[in-house]
Structure formats: structure tokens, C-alpha cells
Amino acid sequence: MTTIKDIAKVAGVSVTTVSRALNGYSDVSEKTRQKIMAVSKELNYSPNTLARSLVMNKSTTIGLLVSGMTADSVKDNFTFEVLRGIDQFVAETNYDLILFSTNSTKQREKTYSQLCRERRVDGVILQGIKTDDPYLQEVVESDIPCVLIDIPIESQTVGYVTTDNVLGAKKAVDYLLERGHRKIAMVNGHDFAFVSQERLKGYMQALQEKGIPYHQEWVLNGAFEEEEAERQVLHLLQKNKDITAIFCASDLMAIGAMQAIKKLNMDIPEQISIVGYDDILLASYMNPRLTTIAQDKYKMGYEAAKLLIEMLEGSRQSCKTVLETKLVVRESTN
Amino acid sequence: MTTIKDIAKVAGVSVTTVSRALNGYSDVSEKTRQKIMAVSKELNYSPNTLARSLVMNKSTTIGLLVSGMTADSVKDNFTFEVLRGIDQFVAETNYDLILFSTNSTKQREKTYSQLCRERRVDGVILQGIKTDDPYLQEVVESDIPCVLIDIPIESQTVGYVTTDNVLGAKKAVDYLLERGHRKIAMVNGHDFAFVSQERLKGYMQALQEKGIPYHQEWVLNGAFEEEEAERQVLHLLQKNKDITAIFCASDLMAIGAMQAIKKLNMDIPEQISIVGYDDILLASYMNPRLTTIAQDKYKMGYEAAKLLIEMLEGSRQSCKTVLETKLVVRESTN
DNA sequence: GTGAAAGCGCTAACAT
DNA sequence: ATGTTAGCGCTTTCAC
Numbered sequence: 104m105t106t107i108k109d110i111a112k113v114a115g116v117s118v119t120t121v122s123r124a125l126n127g128y129s130d131v132s133e134k135t136r137q138k139i140m141a142v143s144k145e146l147n148y149s150p151n152t153l154a155r156s157l158v159m160n161k162s163t164t165i166g167l168l169v170s171g172m173t174a175d176s177v178k179d180n181f182t183f184e185v186l187r188g189i190d191q192f193v194a195e196t197n198y199d200l201i202l203f204s205t206n207s208t209k210q211r212e213k214t215y216s217q218l219c220r221e222r223r224v225d226g227v228i229l230q231g232i233k234t235d236d237p238y239l240q241e242v243v244e245s246d247i248p249c250v251l252i253d254i255p256i257e258s259q260t261v262g263y264v265t266t267d268n269v270l271g272a273k274k275a276v277d278y279l280l281e282r283g284h285r286k287i288a289m290v291n292g293h294d295f296a297f298v299s300q301e302r303l304k305g306y307m308q309a310l311q312e313k314g315i316p317y318h319q320e321w322v323l324n325g326a327f328e329e330e331e332a333e334r335q336v337l338h339l340l341q342k343n344k345d346i347t348a349i350f351c352a353s354d355l356m357a358i359g360a361m362q363a364i365k366k367l368n369m370d371i372p373e374q375i376s377i378v379g380y381d382d383i384l385l386a387s388y389m390n391p392r393l394t395t396i397a398q399d400k401y402k403m404g405y406e407a408a409k410l411l412i413e414m415l416e417g418s419r420q421s422c423k424t425v426l427e428t429k430l431v432v433r434e435s436t437n
Numbered sequence: 438m439t440t441i442k443d444i445a446k447v448a449g450v451s452v453t454t455v456s457r458a459l460n461g462y463s464d465v466s467e468k469t470r471q472k473i474m475a476v477s478k479e480l481n482y483s484p485n486t487l488a489r490s491l492v493m494n495k496s497t498t499i500g501l502l503v504s505g506m507t508a509d510s511v512k513d514n515f516t517f518e519v520l521r522g523i524d525q526f527v528a529e530t531n532y533d534l535i536l537f538s539t540n541s542t543k544q545r546e547k548t549y550s551q552l553c554r555e556r557r558v559d560g561v562i563l564q565g566i567k568t569d570d571p572y573l574q575e576v577v578e579s580d581i582p583c584v585l586i587d588i589p590i591e592s593q594t595v596g597y598v599t600t601d602n603v604l605g606a607k608k609a610v611d612y613l614l615e616r617g618h619r620k621i622a623m624v625n626g627h628d629f630a631f632v633s634q635e636r637l638k639g640y641m642q643a644l645q646e647k648g649i650p651y652h653q654e655w656v657l658n659g660a661f662e663e664e665e666a667e668r669q670v671l672h673l674l675q676k677n678k679d680i681t682a683i684f685c686a687s688d689l690m691a692i693g694a695m696q697a698i699k700k701l702n703m704d705i706p707e708q709i710s711i712v713g714y715d716d717i718l719l720a721s722y723m724n725p726r727l728t729t730i731a732q733d734k735y736k737m738g739y740e741a742a743k744l745l746i747e748m749l750e751g752s753r754q755s756c757k758t759v760l761e762t763k764l765v766v767r768e769s770t771n
Numbered sequence: 772g773t774g775a776a777a778g779c780g781c782t783a784a785c786a787t
Numbered sequence: 788a789t790g791t792t793a794g795c796g797c798t799t800t801c802a803c
Contacts (some may be wrong), residue, residue: 104554106796117774122798132772149554153496154796157487158779167536172521174735178718183517187506194538199556201535202501204528220438220483222533384512390724401508440780451790456782466788488780492795 105146114142125150156223165193165411166224168203168215168238171231178329179355179383181400185230185252188404196412198225215241226411228252230404233295248421250411252403253298257421262414264407264424266398268298271428272305275350275378275396278430280313282437284348284376288339290360291352292327302352302380321346325356332359340367340375347375348436354379354386354395361389361435372437382431391434398428439480448476459484490557499527499745500558502537502549502572505565512663513689513717515734519564519586522738530746532559549575560745562586564738567629582755584745586737587632591755596748598741598758600732602632605762606639609684609712609730612764614647616771618682618710622673624694625686626661636686636714655680659690666693674701674709681709682770688713688720688729695723695769706771716765725768732762 107121114121116135124131124139131139156162167189171182193200203218215238219227226248232238234254242249243256251263279287289306292299303322310317323339325332332351340346340363351357357379364375371377371391379386382397406424413419441455448455450469458465458473465473490496501523505516527534537552549572553561560582566572568588576583577592585597613621623640626633637656644651657673659666666685674680674697685691691713698709705711705725713720716731740758747753 108796118797119775119799120773123773126798130772135772149551151491151557151796152555153487153491153557154779155798156779157485157491157781158796158798160779162487164535172524174521177514177518177521180511180514180517183514183520184511186517187508187511190506190536190538199535200538201498201533202524204524204534217483221486223485223487385718385722388719388722442780452781453783453791454789457789460782464788469788485780488795489782490795491780491797492782494795 104151105143105148106151107148109146110139110143110148113146114138160223162223162225163198164201164222164224165198165408165415166201166203166219166222166227168218168227168229169231170229170233170236175328175355176231178385179353179381181381181383182231184400185404185407188401188406189228189408190404191401192405192408192412198412214238216245216247219245219247226250226415228407228411229254230407233293234297235295248411248414250407250414252407253296255297255423257423259421260414262410262421262423264403264410264426265298266403266426266428268301268428269305269308271380271396271398272302272350272352273309274305274428274430275380276306276309278394278432279348279350279376279378279436280309280315282348282376285315286321286343286346287348287350288321288323288336288343288346289350289352290323290325290332290335290356292356293324296327299352306350325351325353325359327353327356329355329359329362332356333363336360336363337366340364340369348377349375350378350380352380354381354383354393357393357395357435358385358389361393371435376436378436386431387433389435394433394436395431396428397431399426402426438485439477439482440485441482443480444473444477444482447480448473494557496557496559497532498535498556498558499532499742499749500535500537500553500556500561502539502552502561502563503565504539504563504567504570509662509689510565512719513687513715515715515717516565518734519738519741522735522740523562523742524738525735526739526742526746532746548572550579550581553579553581560584560749562741562745563588564741567627568631569629582745582748584741584748586741587630589631589757591757594748594755596744596755596757598737598744598760599632600737600760600762602635602762603639603642605714605730605732606636606684606686607643608639608762608764609714610640610643612728612766613682613684613710613712613770614643614649616710619649620655620677620680621682621684622655622657622670622677622680623684623686624657624659624666624669624690626690627658630661633686640684659685659687659693661687661690663689663693663696666690667697670694670697671700674698674703682711683709684712684714686714688715688717688727691727691729691769692719692723695727705769710770712770720765721767723769728767728770729765730762731765733760736760 111118124136176182230252323335379395386393445452510516564586657669713729720727
């Protein structure tokens with residue numbers, strides 16, 4: 104494999120000059136530059152980023168730490184959409200992405216900062232980790248620039264991107280209230296997600312503004328799982344015949360809720376209205392098509408990469424990006 | 438950041454000994470090893486893989502070149518599933534994945550082998566590239582170990598994993614024939630995919646075995662797109678009232694076909710039977726639920742990573758892995 | 772404008 | 788069992 108040494112030899116100059124020419128420095132005569140360029144093309148030269156990174160102490164690599172590459176993530180596509188967004192932005196830069204594959208076994212062996220330091224990544228994007236994940240604590244303590252997705256932590260070196268989950272949930276419930284619903288249940292995700300806490304706030308806020316009492320027993324924990332949501336809703340509706348609407352903190356859980364309602368031989372939206380959250384692909388293919396709060400997952404990824412790289416380039420200190428959500432009315436509400 | 442030099446100093450030994458101890462060589466006394474381990478823990482040492490890779494001329498990194506991170510790929514999830522499989526296998530090894538983000542702009546600037554050599558990846562997995570992709574030619578010519586997904590090319594350094602597409606398609610058509618269908622159309626993908634060619638073979642083979650004539654005008658090009666398939670099928674069925682079944686080379690196109698049939702106010706499966714290919718998530722959520730040929734995309738990724746790493750470790754020379762498909766009967770056929 | 776030399780952190784002969 | 792030395796391919800003072 105060709106090195107700058109080879110080029111230097113053939114071009115009859117020193118490696119220093121080759122390095123300078125290749126990197127576009129100004130203090131190289133036009134003539135030698137031409138020569139060097141020609142030779143490097145001729146020898147089919149590719150720079151060795153490893154050597155370069157080593158000496159520059161910068162790898163132009165950003166790490167991607169994803170906890171959600173499970174079979175379930177195929178259903179909501181959240182992870183993949185975010186990845187696409189990240190990939191898109193990164194493709195516009197010189198950076199490359201390194202995907203850290205961490206199953207839980209590995210996690211016990213290697214700490215977060217070990218992972219990052221070994222590969223000398225310039226920064227990291229974290230997606231899908233729960234609030235009780237051991238990595239999270241480390242992130243804050245380490246000094247590696249990092250952007251979190253959907254976890255609102257800010258410091259000198261960590262920023263985040265998320266959507267306005269309080270407002271998002273509020274939009275959903277407000278819509279149901281507008282349509283005349285008063286007995287509105289909620290299926291929330293598990294407690295280890297900030298978004299769950301936020302969406303609950305939005306739910307409560309909407310009710311409060313209308314002076315409608317909050318029933319704690321109407322708020323279920325669906326753990327972000329289709330089946331669990333189905334069980335919970337089945338149980339709830341058997342006990343509470345007067346509920347007319349359910350707000351679910353994810354579309355997947357909304358789909359579970361729909362199954363439960365189907366089992367009870369109740370009609371959507373005639374007897375029960377359902378609003379989901381996320382706007383996953385399935386939402387628009389369900390029968391009836393699901394009304395939901397859409398969040399732009401692709402954009403979240405794109406903005407996360409943008410934020411991180413801006414932080415790395417120094418054009419921005421740790422910061423946050425909060426995206427909007429949008430109510431998408433379909434057929435599961437009336 | 439701590440280096441082995443620091444450790445050497447504190448432990449009172451040479452860097453060589455530190456290196457040997459850390460890498461588990463046998464020719465280090467148990468006592469010094471203990472000492473070195475203790476010191477490196479104390480100093481919170483992480484090895485610098487960049488330096489290591491540079492000197493060893495091996496990066497324990499495998500490149501992932503994906504061409505299918507488009508919005509469309511969200512629908513069929515093929516790319517993501519393959520990625521999950523790759524990630525899973527890689528997680529069981531020491532390797533890490535580097536995701537090459539190549540939009541078409543970049544592709545013009547940087548050749549395949551440049552991409553790989555710059556980052557010094559040990560091998561590459563390619564997914565989603567078409568047979569007319571400029572990269573493909575390069576792959577074969579370059580000497581970088583590589584595994585292709587769904588492109589049957591073998592050489593000293595390139596292997597591939599795919600499914601048995603001829604047999605898969607044949608299973609679909611055989612099933613339709615068994616159920617008494619005789620006028621069976623096919624919606625194929627575009628010509629730049631090997632799988633299309635294979636699936637067409639399977640279709641023809643099944644017909645031939647039953648002595649049923651092949652009508653070229655019944656084989657449509659749906660370009661693997663939902664909308665295009667819909668257009669094509671609409672057109673076909675308007676012209677040919679006697680067709681009773683359609684085999685589609687992808688579920689997405691099958692869904693397009695279903696839309697067309699719905700528009701014609703025809704019933705599935707009463708008047709027209711549909712068989713898809715892939716078994717994507719949507720298939721089981723459609724109404725009626727789609728009969729299809731399932732291929733294990735996750736496993737394809739897993740096997741691809743496995744094959745590549747075995748090639749790299751020398752335990753296997755370039756080779757292929759061909760997976761089975763499975764007919765999944767649902768409600769779109771009778 | 773160009774070159775010599777040092778050094779990034781690590782491994783690997785080759786000594787001892 | 789341990790140390791000395793060279794070198795991976797590159798960038799970067801510093802001198803000329």
C-alpha cells in the first residue's frame with residue numbers, strides 16, 4: 104500500500120512537502136504540488152486515517168451507541184429512522200460513524216468511556232438507553248462530547264435532542280377533549296423513559312386546564328409493549344365501562360389497545376377513541392387508521408448528528424434541540 | 438490520557454513488558470503481571486486501538502456499505518433487519534462496525550477501495566447495491582475481503598449470502614398451482630437485482646413443470662415499488678379478466694397490487710389470490726393478511742458477518758451461504 | 772518553499 | 788523473564 108514516503112521518493116521531495124501538498128497548505132510551490140498530485144494519483148494513494156488520527160489526536164469518527172436494536176424496534180422503526188437521519192447528516196461531513204455493538208454481556212465488561220476511548224471517537228450519540236442504564240451516569244461524568252436522544256441532560260460536553268413531549272401529549276388529550284371526551288384513560292410507557300414522564304405531564308395538564316379530575320387508576324403502565332398494553336386495556340375497560348377515549352404513549356401500545364377493544368367487541372371510534380404517539384408506519388395501515396402524535400424521528404437523528412458535530416467543531420457549546428410534534432387525525436377518533 | 442509508557446514508568450518496567458502483560462503473553466512473571474494490571478487499573482488505562490491498528494496493520498473493524506437507507510427502506514425494513522443481524526454477530530466478536538455513509542454525491546468523489554483503505558477496514562459487507570452500481574465492479578477487482586448480500590459473486594476474497602430465490606419463487610407459484618390456479622401473473626422487481634432474475638426463473642420453472650404456457654405479457658416490472666406495482670396491476674387486470682392469481686416479488690409490491698384490486702372492486706382472495714415475497718411486518722397487518730414467502734433477513738445479516746469474519750480469521754476462504762425460505766400461508770390466497 | 776527530525780502509542784524482532 | 792530498539796504512516800515544529 105502506497106504511503107507518502109513512496110510518493111516523496113518518486114516525486115523527489117520530502118515527506119513533509121508531500122504532506123503539505125496533500126493537505127492543501129499554501130506554502131508549496133504550484134509546480135511541486137502538481138507533481139505530487141500526479142504521483143499520488145499514479146500510485147493510487149489513499150491516506151491512512153489511522154496514522155493521521157494517531158498523530159492529530161482526532162479520529163473524525165463519531166460513535167453510535169444504540170440500545171434498541173431488538174426485534175421490537177423493527178415494529179416501531181424508531182431506531183432505524185434515527186439512524187437514517189444521523190447517517191444522512193454525517194454523510195455530508197468528513198466524519199464516519201462507528202457502530203458500537205453492545206449486548207448486555209459486553210456492557211458489563213467494558214465501560215462507556217472505555218468503549219469510546221479505545222476507538223478514540225471524537226464524540227458519541229446515544230439512542231434508546233433507559234434512565235437507569237449504567238452507561239448514562241458515565242456519560243455525564245466523562246468528558247467525551249455527546250448527544251443524547253430523548254434524555255434531557257445538559258452539561259459542558261453533553262447536549263440532547265428531543266421533541267416537546269409535554270406539548271405532544273397535551274395536543275392529543277386536548278383533541279379528545281375538544282371532541283367532547285371527558286373520561287380519558289392513558290397507557291403510558293415504563294418509568295425508565297423520560298418521555299413517559301413528560302407525556303404524563305401533558306396528559307395531566309390538559310385535563311387540569313379543563314378542570315377535569317385526574318384518576319390515577321386510569322393511567323396504566325404498558326411498558327411500551329403491544330401485548331402489555333393489550334392486557335392492561337382489557338382489564339381497565341372491563342372495570343370501567345364509562346371510559347370513552349384512551350391516549351397511548353406509543354403507537355405500538357395503541358395497537359395493543361385496539362386489539363383489546365376488538366376482543367371486547369367494542370367499536371373504534373364509535374365507543375372508544377384511540378390516540379397513539381409516534382406515527383409509525385403501521386399506524387396508517389391499521390384498521391381503523393390510527394390517529395396519533397407524529398414525531399419526526401429522522402429529523403431527530405439528523406439534528407443529533409448536526410448538534411454533535413457543531414459541538415465538536417467548536418461552533419456550538421453543549422446545547423439542546425427540541426423538535427415539534429404534530430397531531431395526525433385519522434380514523435380511530437371521533 | 439494514560440499510555441503504556443505511563444504504566445511502565447509507574448510499574449517500574451519497560452513498555453514492552455507492559456504490552457506483553459496487557460496482551461496476555463505467557464513470558465511475563467506472574468508478579469509483574471499483577472503489578473502491571475493493578476497500575477493500569479489505577480491509572481484508568483484504555484488501549485489506543487488506533488496505534489495498535491497502525492502497527493499491526495489490522496483494525497478489527499469491518500465496514501458496512503449500505504445503499505438502502507432511503508425512506509422506502511423503512512417500509513420493508515430489509516436493511517434494518519440485516520443490520521441487526523450483522524450487529525448481533527459482530528457484538529459477539531472483538532470487531533466493530535464502521536458505517537460508510539455514501540450518498541451518490543460522495544460516491545463520485547471516492548471509490549470503494551479508497552473508502553475502505555482510508556479507514557483500513559479488515560473487510561466489508563455490502564448491502565442493497567444494484568448490479569449496475571459502479572462499486573460492484575471495484576469490489577471484485579479490489580483485494581479487500583468482502584461479503585455481498587443477495588449478489589452471487591465469488592472469488593478469492595469475496596463471498597456472499599443470499600436465499601434460494603429460485604426455489605422461493607417456485608414455492609409461491611407451486612402453492613398457487615396446487616390451489617387450482619392456472620392463470621398466474623407475476624410482478625417482478627427491477628432488472629438491476631439478481632433476486633429478480635432468480636425469482637422469475639422460479640416462476641417459469643413452476644409453470645413449466647405443470648406444462649402451463651408462459652405469457653410474457655403477464656410478467657410486469659414493478660420496480661420493487663408499491664405505487665408502480667399498483668399501476669401495473671391495475672393495467673393488467675383491466676386487460677386480462679381471466680387472471681386469478683398474482684405472485685409479487687416483494688410484499689411491498691403485493692400491497693400495491695392489493696390496492697389496485699381494491700380499486701377494481703374485486704375481492705381478495707375470492708377473485709384474485711396474491712402471494713408476496715419477504716414477509717415484512719406489514720404483511721401480517723394487512724387486510725386480508727398477506728400470504729408470502731418469508732426470508733430471514735436478520736439471519737442473512739448474521740450469516741454475512743459470520744462469513745466475513747471467518748474469512749478474515751482464515752478459517753474459511755471465500756464462500757457462500759444460502760438460506761432457506763418458507764411459505765407463510767395467510768388470507769390473501771385461496 | 773523545502774527538508775530534517777521528533778513523536779503520536781503501540782508491537783515485535785532481537786538481544787540479554 | 789525483561790529491556791533496547793526500530794518502525795507502523797502520518798503531522799508538525801524548527802531550521803535553512
